[in-house]
Amino acid sequence: MREIKFRAWDGHNKKMWNSDEVVVWNNNIYINPKKKLESKIYGWSHSERLVMQLISNKDIAGVGVFDRDIITFEDNKETYFVIFDEEREEYVACDISYFNKDLEKAPKLSRYWWGTKGIGRPIVLGNIYENPELLETKKSS
Template sequence: MREIKFRAWCGEQKRMFNKVLIGNTSDPSHEDYTAHCIYRDGCWYHSDEHDSVEFMQYTGFKNLEGKEVYEGDILSDVESEFEFFLARVHYDESQGKYVLLDWRGEYTGDLDEWYECPIVGNIHQNPELLRD
């Protein structure tokens, strides 16, 4: 069975929560979690601060360094037939799989072919990596 877990980016706090408990729980302060997130008024919120959050799901892949690969991660050493570049992990709902997109948002490959590459950042904390 695949492991389902999330991390969450809180833009207001400029903070990444790496272990997130989603929904209601009898013990939201449990020490295993860095954030307890709840759904209210059409948005997800970090319950302690009432700031909205954006979730990134674990893809089920780990790179060669053993780091878990999440949606929004930026991978390096992804080579096309023309150049060396960086790519971000994105879930493509129409294909039902994780893919890699370049800085223009164009498809560069399937994650299952490139997941072993180093993770150099993510789209929230390191957006400059994907700028032209």
């Protein structure tokens, strides 16, 4: 059975909240930092860009790959970021040099090919919120 997990970026506090701390309900995101039902929760308005879903792939170390992660592959040292492609209706790895650019023109690597010969399994390097330096380093090279 596929795991369904979400995480959320709290831009105000510059913190990533993990799936055991996040509740998405009625188009709002609620955070429960103590991870207990009796603790206080707080929330903010839903923003599609701040909620990230776990996709079914795991990286070499067994770490789950989420939407908006920055990844590379063991046999292909190019760097990508993970996004949901509305047209294809699937998560894809998109060349990092296209971050904040016209994604329609960006080369996209379907999850179908992840782990195959020539590409290899994904390796999570970070994500676009907690590790923006990975975007700058790769875009400028």
